[in-house]
Amino acid sequence: MTFLLNSCLDIFDLRARTKTLDQDLGLLQAIDERLAAYGWLTNTGIKFIIVVDMMGRPPPPDEDKRRFPAVVGLRDADLKPAFRAVQTAYIQLMLNPFYSPDDRTPLQIANYGGQSPEITSKRFINELQRIGKVWAPGVANI
Template identity: 70%
Template sequence: MALNLNAGPAIAAIGIIGKHDNPLHISHFPPHQIDPLQMLFLINSCLDIFALRASNNTTNTSLSQDLGLLQAVDERLSCYGWQTNTSIKFVIVVDMMGRPPNSSDPSSSLSPLSPTEEKDSKRNKLPAVMGLRDADLRPAFRAVQTAYIQLMLNPFYTPDDRTPLQIANYGAKSPEITSKKFINELQRIGKVWTPGIASV
């Protein structure tokens, strides 16, 4: 089986977290095989890092803040963060090994592997990329922020500022983002982003 030498880091998920640390939306990007509940826990585990960085960085007066690498979960998954001036948090989970080759990729084999070929392909796997430069994810974060601003400019979208406790106590509607246009834009961003891209 031919290795996919063009595989590089790819986005596995994009999470939008509200100012009350409530998840507003999480987009998943196949074929990354991560359970949606595990991904939610992973993104929630970044919230303490957002709070810590915000308390340590009182001198930054910019409208948005690129927090860079929040945590590396293992040699494969890393979480990067960005916070707006309204305390909306964006988390991008990057799979450092990239998307595995699929059947539409001419460099991947269409026939099943024999046990010997499977062993050889595992032995010859490319190593994971050890990290990204700070600037690599900025175009993706800027594109996510632009999509979020466009969502806020929509007169028919009403963001819910209630806290999760108020929602639980009064049975109010969850403030999750359901805009198809916004979700489609996040899907586009996640699919087109590659390290070194100037704009998304």
């Protein structure tokens, strides 16, 4: 997974050099016809990557099949609601006065092996898990 994410970040950089970027970068990379990575870039330069397992999840109960018809493939626009929800969750995290983002300089991070600390906010993690469970192709609002 680390390789996939790092290669996706390289693709962000390559696309930034060739054209003006839209927020939705669409499909960045697909691996083994199963994993597909999609990208989103905020106007402040924050990069979000959503990795989708194309094998899907178990089918919903019979009563939900009318709400979520069978879908083959995934369009780039299908992920926009998920990216917007992730961006909103990130903004809420940054607006939290009790959250302290990493205060190291880029040079200190580079000397530390390039590792940035993980976001450990339980509220943020729970919101991302909720987004992952609620999202499905065709869902317009999360």
